[in-house]
Amino acid sequence: MPQFVLLEHDHPELHWDFMLESGDVLLTWRLDRIPAEADEIPATSLPDHRKAYLDYEGPVSGNRGSVVRIDRGDFELLESADGSLATRLMGMRLRGTARLQKITSDGSPDESLWRMMWQPD
Numbered sequence: 001m002p003q004f005v006l007l008e009h010d011h012p013e014l015h016w017d018f019m020l021e022s023g024d025v026l027l028t029w030r031l032d033r034i035p036a037e038a039d040e041i042p043a044t045s046l047p048d049h050r051k052a053y054l055d056y057e058g059p060v061s062g063n064r065g066s067v068v069r070i071d072r073g074d075f076e077l078l079e080s081a082d083g084s085l086a087t088r089l090m091g092m093r094l095r096g097t098a099r100l101q102k103i104t105s106d107g108s109p110d111e112s113l114w115r116m117m118w119q120p121d
Contacts (some may be wrong), residue, residue: 001074004089005054006034011065018098018116019049020075020087026053034070035094035118043100043114096120 002021009017009030016034019026025048032042059066073091080086083102089095096119103113 001076003054003072004075004087004091004094005072006031006070006091006094007053007057007067008070009060009065009067011060016070017046017049017053017067018043019053020085021051021054022048024051025049026051029100029114029116031116035096035098035116035120037120039116039118041116041118043116045112045114094120 004021005019005026007017007019009015016031017028018031019028028046028049029043030046033039035041053067054072057067057069071091071093073089073094075090076088078086078088078097083104085100087098087100089098099117099119100114101117103115
């Protein structure tokens, strides 16, 4: 089963990196806050990351701060369509459904702007 990880990252400002295993990479989004109760969280799509971040905590190369793991676990892909992705997270802290959706502006999607709709179990 594929894995996910949520990392607290302190650079350039405090945010959380949400990563989903996809083949040899981690699909990655920057979240403004940790998913908690049912919530809609602004997210920014980031370039794919190395799978090493599933296990890594510590300084990030290039003086880009450091990361601390908040949660990790398995996930199930529920739905994948152009501009949206739904997963069921089975972590120690995050257990529920995370839906990621591109935000559209003037009828066209912005490739980097997303939102996460979080529904805990």
